[in-house]
Amino acid sequence: MNKDEMNQQTAGGPENEAPETVNEANGVNAAEQSQAETQESAAAENGSAPENAGEAGEQNGGAREEKKGFFKKKKDPRDEKIEELTDRVKRQMAEFENFRKRTEKEKSTMYEMGARDIIERILPVVDNFERGLASIPEEAKATPFADGMEKIYKQFQKTLEEAGVKAIEAVGQEFDPNFHNAVMHVDDENLGENVVAEELLKGYTYRDTVVRHSMVKVAN
Numbered sequence: 001m002n003k004d005e006m007n008q009q010t011a012g013g014p015e016n017e018a019p020e021t022v023n024e025a026n027g028v029n030a031a032e033q034s035q036a037e038t039q040e041s042a043a044a045e046n047g048s049a050p051e052n053a054g055e056a057g058e059q060n061g062g063a064r065e066e067k068k069g070f071f072k073k074k075k076d077p078r079d080e081k082i083e084e085l086t087d088r089v090k091r092q093m094a095e096f097e098n099f100r101k102r103t104e105k106e107k108s109t110m111y112e113m114g115a116r117d118i119i120e121r122i123l124p125v126v127d128n129f130e131r132g133l134a135s136i137p138e139e140a141k142a143t144p145f146a147d148g149m150e151k152i153y154k155q156f157q158k159t160l161e162e163a164g165v166k167a168i169e170a171v172g173q174e175f176d177p178n179f180h181n182a183v184m185h186v187d188d189e190n191l192g193e194n195v196v197a198e199e200l201l202k203g204y205t206y207r208d209t210v211v212r213h214s215m216v217k218v219a220n
Contacts, residue, residue, distance in 0.1 A: 116206055123204060126153075166204065168205060171197070180203070183200060191219040
């Protein structure tokens, strides 16, 4: 081999090796690019995971709510019947309570009216007792008859008081139109003005309600 051939072989060596070096470089770049794409894909998948999880959670929650609503709407007919009967009983109990209160009020009103009517009928009898006792002569007041009349009158008064009937105070009291009925006026310097001087007919109250006003003389 001459010198020229040796030079050709030496010059041809690097040319033959160049493609292999380029291929190796291209392989490295391709590997790096593939690795980068893999990382980007993984990052994208990781980023979308929470969103997918949130969507899945919402879907599961909606499914639970829908399922819950389904079971809630579907009620046992027996429970509905029990609720209906319970409501009906409560209404009837309320109506009965109102009826009871109304009946008691009406009963009390009727009782008061009846008692007042009886008292008004009895008072003239009491007046006659008082007139009869007042007409007994002084010398006859010690007789058994007069004593018996006095005892009956006191018993009568006690019975009326126990029933809630009381006599209205009049003589010496200031005239009150709520309790007194002035039928006469008299001049009396010993009494103040508008003071009851004399009682002509006794008045009575029944449970703080006037049954009959006192008929009186009033001093000017």
